[in-house]
Amino acid sequence: MMSHIKRNLAFTLLSALLFTQSTSLVFAHADHCGIKETTLGDTMKHIKSELRAYNKGFKADDKAEMQEHINELIMLSGKAKVLLPVVIENINGEHSEASSELTAQQKQQYGQYQQQITEMTNTFKKIQASSDSDEISSLLETVNQQKKQGHKSFRQNCKS
Numbered sequence: 001m002m003s004h005i006k007r008n009l010a011f012t013l014l015s016a017l018l019f020t021q022s023t024s025l026v027f028a029h030a031d032h033c034g035i036k037e038t039t040l041g042d043t044m045k046h047i048k049s050e051l052r053a054y055n056k057g058f059k060a061d062d063k064a065e066m067q068e069h070i071n072e073l074i075m076l077s078g079k080a081k082v083l084l085p086v087v088i089e090n091i092n093g094e095h096s097e098a099s100s101e102l103t104a105q106q107k108q109q110y111g112q113y114q115q116q117i118t119e120m121t122n123t124f125k126k127i128q129a130s131s132d133s134d135e136i137s138s139l140l141e142t143v144n145q146q147k148k149q150g151h152k153s154f155r156q157n158c159k160s
């Protein structure tokens with residue numbers, strides 16, 4: 001009798017464990033819009049947090065903080081520029097970061113990707129050079145638009 005209860009209990013606990021594990025896997029997947037984790041994804045997350053830190057410094061009119069985070073943003077967008085988005089890899093189902101292994105169509109698409117990243121870098125550089133807060137606000141809005149545009153063209157299954 002006792003061993004029967006124990007077995008049932010063990011079974012219930014095991015099911016609960018498996019259920020929790022499988023749901024957390026589903027959530028992890030949804031968090032990333034169905035895209036596998038990549039160095040570019042990590043770089044993008046880093047851009048997001050640096051941008052938030054920059055905005056905080058901007059609101060507090062803390063010039064040192066602003067310089068620190070805008071420098072980081074320029075460095076990160078340079079890093080993003082040499083990485084390959086998943087949507088480009090997916091054309092052939094290959095995973096390669098080497099542009100020499102791309103098809104002609106992929107090369108063209110990658111060129112457009114790099115162009116858009118460069119535009120974002122240029123906006124960051126203008127922000128870095130500016131000390132006019134109205135101008136900085138409007139440049140930050142430009143970055144937002146560039147992000148939307150970049151994601152629309154190159155980020156799979158994601159909205160913003």
Ligand code: HEM
Binds near residue numbers: 037041120146
């Ligand atoms: C302020 C500017 C930007 C921010 C804050 C930002 C933020 C993000 C975030 C949070 C992700 C999801 C990362 C993940 O969960 O794995 C992402 C992904 C992505 N973003 Fe951005 N992004 C910005 C600009 C851009 C621009 C300008 C482009 C393209 C020209 C771009 C292309 C991509 C791509 C392709 C992915 C998918 C990652 C992959 O393919 O491996 N992003 N971005």
